[in-house]
Amino acid sequence: MTPKFHSLTIKEVQTETEDTVSISFEIPNDLKSDYEFSAGQYLTLRADINGEDIRRSYSLCSSMSQGEWRVAIKRVKNGKFSTFATNNLAAGDSLDVMTPMGNFTFTPNAEVEKSYVLFAAGSGITPIISIVKTILENEPKSDVTLFYGNKQIQSVIFKEEIEGLKNEFMSSFRIVHIMSRENLGSPLLNGRIDLNKANELFEAFLVDSAPNQVYICGPEQMIIDVKDSMISKGVAPEKIHFELFTTTAVENNKNNNVTDTPKVASNVSVIIDGDTFDLHLDSDGESILDAATKAGADLPFACKGGVCCTCKAKILQGTASMDINYGLEPDEVKSGYILTCQAHPTSDQLVVSYDN
Numbered sequence: 001m002t003p004k005f006h007s008l009t010i011k012e013v014q015t016e017t018e019d020t021v022s023i024s025f026e027i028p029n030d031l032k033s034d035y036e037f038s039a040g041q042y043l044t045l046r047a048d049i050n051g052e053d054i055r056r057s058y059s060l061c062s063s064m065s066q067g068e069w070r071v072a073i074k075r076v077k078n079g080k081f082s083t084f085a086t087n088n089l090a091a092g093d094s095l096d097v098m099t100p101m102g103n104f105t106f107t108p109n110a111e112v113e114k115s116y117v118l119f120a121a122g123s124g125i126t127p128i129i130s131i132v133k134t135i136l137e138n139e140p141k142s143d144v145t146l147f148y149g150n151k152q153i154q155s156v157i158f159k160e161e162i163e164g165l166k167n168e169f170m171s172s173f174r175i176v177h178i179m180s181r182e183n184l185g186s187p188l189l190n191g192r193i194d195l196n197k198a199n200e201l202f203e204a205f206l207v208d209s210a211p212n213q214v215y216i217c218g219p220e221q222m223i224i225d226v227k228d229s230m231i232s233k234g235v236a237p238e239k240i241h242f243e244l245f246t247t248t249a250v251e252n253n254k255n256n257n258v259t260d261t262p263k264v265a266s267n268v269s270v271i272i273d274g275d276t277f278d279l280h281l282d283s284d285g286e287s288i289l290d291a292a293t294k295a296g297a298d299l300p301f302a303c304k305g306g307v308c309c310t311c312k313a314k315i316l317q318g319t320a321s322m323d324i325n326y327g328l329e330p331d332e333v334k335s336g337y338i339l340t341c342q343a344h345p346t347s348d349q350l351v352v353s354y355d356n
Helices: 080-088 122-138 159-168 195-206 220-232 288-294 330-334
Strands: 005-017 020-026 042-049 052-059 070-074 094-098 115-121 143-150 173-179 213-217 240-243 266-272 275-281 312-317 320-322 337-339 343-345 349-353
Touching: 020 080, 042 070, 042 080, 052 070, 052 080, 052 122, 070 080, 070 122, 115 122, 115 220, 122 143, 122 159, 122 213, 143 195, 159 173, 173 195, 195 220, 213 220, 220 240, 266 288, 275 288, 288 343, 320 337, 330 337
Parallel strands: 115 143, 115 213, 143 173, 213 240, 266 349
Antiparallel strands: 005 020, 005 094, 020 070, 042 052, 042 094, 266 275, 312 337, 312 349, 320 343
């Protein structure tokens, strides 16, 4: 289903920390099927801020069983949308909200018995807590260990909710806080979650029960370090899943699905909602998304950084290359999917569809 924006009413704005709020939305009955989501997915929010179309994606921190659509927004320095949201939005306001998206997902199975390990830092807890709740609520035989890094106790997002889960699921949920600017009485629990810390945490908490699945969300370097640590401890790469909010990607960190095939001038057809937009792209490096948007196509997008999958489309004819790909899985690329914000034609004829 092609992602679409709908104007939704804000149900509640709740303060989580001094710089973070969570926002829940009213979903009309006729749209609830469109907004069904899997744990770990995100909503893209859109607002006109000082005459500029600003879009940002925020992970759902609720689970489907809660019957709630809630995201958390942490104010960042010079952040246009986060400042607008934390300072201005209130219950009763309307906001354009795209239908749920994202590949960082978890689907529960009540029959399995697994050990899940999750790492989060700061606002990276948002998709992670949705996954934690979904496991605990739907897999009674499984257990969960959550390592959560923050600066200090007062900056812990969802602190009370996490403690509530710990009390409700005492035998199956373990939470380990790591603070970089507050002494918790043990060197193991102080500092940032980096390669050495991840190794230490594994030896202290996981050495006797190897994780069946690992989920990670936080800064890019933390994700790289935790992934490397888990692999070094014997966790298979395909069992490690991560969500990247932003990236400082450099050439040697690019996803292996990226190619360096030369860009060429091309006649491009873009299909969305059954309509076709025909345009000509020169070999000057403009992305398919930017060129099609200029031609009048209303295409879905959010980050424009190769991180989310909002602008995903499928190649039906021709070939294209991507500058950066942090959003698509290898099997998706093999099946012909591209991130149009990062894609450029490498054939003189190209047809891409958002409807497939």
